[in-house]
Amino acid sequence: MVAPETEEDDDMLCQLLHAVWKEIELGEASTYAPYIGYLQASQSDREMIPVLWSNIGRRLLNMVSITLPRKHITTWIDGFDNCFDALKKSDNSSCDVPDTENCKAPDLDDKDDDQHQDMDEEQEIAEDGSLITHDVDAIENSEEQKAHLKAFDIAIQHQIDRRFLVPLYDQIQHHHVEYNVNHTIQGDYSVKVVALKDIAKGEQLQRQTLTCLSECDGSKKDTVTSVMRNHGQVQNHPHFWNFPVGVSFAYDPSNKDEPIQWVKKPFELWNVEIMENEYSRQLRVRAGEINQSRQSIPDAEWKQIDAYSHALISALQVSVADAYEMFDEDGNIKEAMLKEQEEEKEKEGNEGDDQGDEGEETEEGEHTGDGEGEEEEFEELFEEQMDGESDEWYCDNSCFENGVPTNASGCDEAECFLGDIADLRGCPDYRYNAILNETEWVLMRSAYIAIVGPKKATVNLTYWSGMKVPFRVGYSPGRGRGVFSVEDIPKGTLVWTSEHTAAFETGIQYRQFLRALPDFMVCDLLIWCYTAKDISDVHYIGCDLDEGSLFNTYDDRAEYNIGGLKGTKVDFKANELVYALRDITAGEELVTAYGSFDTDDFAAFDL
Numbered sequence: 001m002v003a004p005e006t007e008e009d010d011d012m013l014c015q016l017l018h019a020v021w022k023e024i025e026l027g028e029a030s031t032y033a034p035y036i037g038y039l040q041a042s043q044s045d046r047e048m049i050p051v052l053w054s055n056i057g058r059r060l061l062n063m064v065s066i067t068l069p070r071k072h073i074t075t076w077i078d079g080f081d082n083c084f085d086a087l088k089k090s091d092n093s094s095c096d097v098p099d100t101e102n103c104k105a106p107d108l109d110d111k112d113d114d115q116h117q118d119m120d121e122e123q124e125i126a127e128d129g130s131l132i133t134h135d136v137d138a139i140e141n142s143e144e145q146k147a148h149l150k151a152f153d154i155a156i157q158h159q160i161d162r163r164f165l166v167p168l169y170d171q172i173q174h175h176h177v178e179y180n181v182n183h184t185i186q187g188d189y190s191v192k193v194v195a196l197k198d199i200a201k202g203e204q205l206q207r208q209t210l211t212c213l214s215e216c217d218g219s220k221k222d223t224v225t226s227v228m229r230n231h232g233q234v235q236n237h238p239h240f241w242n243f244p245v246g247v248s249f250a251y252d253p254s255n256k257d258e259p260i261q262w263v264k265k266p267f268e269l270w271n272v273e274i275m276e277n278e279y280s281r282q283l284r285v286r287a288g289e290i291n292q293s294r295q296s297i298p299d300a301e302w303k304q305i306d307a308y309s310h311a312l313i314s315a316l317q318v319s320v321a322d323a324y325e326m327f328d329e330d331g332n333i334k335e336a337m338l339k340e341q342e343e344e345k346e347k348e349g350n351e352g353d354d355q356g357d358e359g360e361e362t363e364e365g366e367h368t369g370d371g372e373g374e375e376e377e378f379e380e381l382f383e384e385q386m387d388g389e390s391d392e393w394y395c396d397n398s399c400f401e402n403g404v405p406t407n408a409s410g411c412d413e414a415e416c417f418l419g420d421i422a423d424l425r426g427c428p429d430y431r432y433n434a435i436l437n438e439t440e441w442v443l444m445r446s447a448y449i450a451i452v453g454p455k456k457a458t459v460n461l462t463y464w465s466g467m468k469v470p471f472r473v474g475y476s477p478g479r480g481r482g483v484f485s486v487e488d489i490p491k492g493t494l495v496w497t498s499e500h501t502a503a504f505e506t507g508i509q510y511r512q513f514l515r516a517l518p519d520f521m522v523c524d525l526l527i528w529c530y531t532a533k534d535i536s537d538v539h540y541i542g543c544d545l546d547e548g549s550l551f552n553t554y555d556d557r558a559e560y561n562i563g564g565l566k567g568t569k570v571d572f573k574a575n576e577l578v579y580a581l582r583d584i585t586a587g588e589e590l591v592t593a594y595g596s597f598d599t600d601d602f603a604a605f606d607l
């Protein structure tokens with residue numbers, strides 16, 4: 001997908017310059033006025049060179065970057081001056097005839113190395129090939145030059161945001177729910193787009209937004225909130241574009257008079273709010289659509305859809321509420337919040353069984369004391385979303401209580417133990433062992449990150465599984481769900497890593513986590529999660545939030561064939577690695593020995 005650099009690209013750029021120039025001249029009358037305003041305002045913010053762009057895209061971006069010597073830009077502008085002249089003479093003219101030479105970009109390959117040259121002087125190449133040195137001030141004083149420079153910048157930016165520089169992949173719609181493709185970035189930065197499920201002819205390709213664009217190192221953790229806030233999002237029906245710098249528009253082609261609706265607001269957490277609203281609306285619309293075909297959906301599947309929709313809303317709500325409370329507008333965790341967390345932890349340590357003397361205080365401690373005002377704000381926000389618009393089936397006004405699904409109520413109390421949670425969620429009769437899909441695993445991870453906060457989270461919000469070999473999840477007679485190989489796996493192959501193992505340091509967090517999830521997930525997690533000590537002897541509740549939770553243990557029908565090569569205590573900074581302990585043939589179940597790591601001590605967490 002790396003685009004070739006062709007002369008056609010240059011011609012296109014000329015035409016684009018012309019188009020943009022016209023739009024600029026139209027000023028406020030331009031349909032794109034707010035967008036051009038946004039591009040103008042954001043000129044100095046462009047520092048990142050996105051890896052997904054084409055070679056020429058990256059090179060052009062380098063050209064307009066304020067970090068590069070301006071000589072490159074001015075040289076280019078000289079070249080494009082002719083282009084402008086030619087275009088201005090006739091609307092029909094274009095750079096491919098007859099002025100192609102003038103429109104050609106100078107060969108700048110390998111000239112970018114002198115980026116840090118003395119900026120007091122600027123140089124350009126004269127027709128005879130000699131180097132002309134300009135005084136920077138002289139250039140600065142030339143209004144015309146400045147206007148051209150600006151126009152050129154805008155043209156590039158504009159083009160980048162449209163079709164020329166952005167590879168196909170960037171044009172695929174984003175969607176949190178209905179995505180059907182994913183990408184992998186190859187070593188040469190080209191991109192492979194993979195269908196995640198069967199895609200029918202004519203169906204729109206949609207990719208998810210919550211994914212790391214390159215290798216996720218430890219410092220880069222995306223949450224639903226941070227992605228919405230920092231990267232914006234594009235939704236369909238109608239198309240909704242949200243830019244992190246505070247301009248958004250919705251495009252609705254069915255509105256013939258005003259297909260583009262502009263929204264301008266300063267960059268705030270407001271971005272999250274509007275996306276949350278839009279997102280909830282879409283979920284409701286979708287739920288409404290699903291409702292219409294209710295009769296044809298088997299009960300078990302219906303139950304899953306129902307629970308899943310609730311869970312998504314709930315997890316998002318938790319996530320947004322968390323962002324309001326935890327982060328300032330720059331995305332940094334608030335000092336007060338850090339302190340509060342520390343105090344909470346200390347208090348929990350001291351409290352032991354001694355509860356109930358704190359009046360109004362809730363177990364999770366997150367919305368207490370001076371956080372009250374904020375709490376009301378979140379509730380109002382959420383109620384607003386729910387009120388008036390709620391679909392009768394989807395929420396009959398009783399399925400939420402203070403923004404929390406009622407099917408989860410009661411479980412945030414300190415007196416609520418694992419057995420109570422299981423009772424409340426109907427787990428004793430639990431028969432619904434669904435095979436979770438990728439989104440459901442991601443949902444659990446995002447709820448986890450929202451609850452413990454991105455800094456403490458031991459999990460990145462990525463869409464892949466911790467499984468490192470091709471696998472399928474199926475049913476293993478007498479053992480429930482299990483993980484099966486689909487290809488031969490040679491002895492010693494890395495099979496799974498604990499990159500999605502969520503660690504909770506407190507019982508409170510674990511209760512909160514469960515509260516955000518639907519019954520069927522909670523019932524599963526109650527089976528899967530365990531207590532253990534990490535390499536520093538910190539006691540934690542661990543939940544493997546991917547197919548690692550589905551490994552069964554050996555019995556008289558099966559020996560174990562996968563296991564760790566190192567100790568049993570997990571070092572979350574270096575993931576636990578599980579290998580094939582012998583040659584495994586395709587179709588065999590992957591079976592492990594549940595290790596001695598399990599301290600089996602939920603009581604230590606008041607659970």
Ligand SMILES: C[S@@+](CC[C@H](N)C(=O)[O-])C[C@H]1O[C@@H](n2cnc3c(N)ncnc32)[C@H](O)[C@@H]1O
Binds near residue numbers: 480554555
């Ligand atoms: C970590 S989970 C494994 C996934 C589980 N099969 C499921 O469907 O959720 C552990 C649970 O799986 C079941 N299990 C695992 N190995 C088993 C075995 N050899 N025989 C019977 N049940 C087994 C037990 O119910 C156990 O509590």
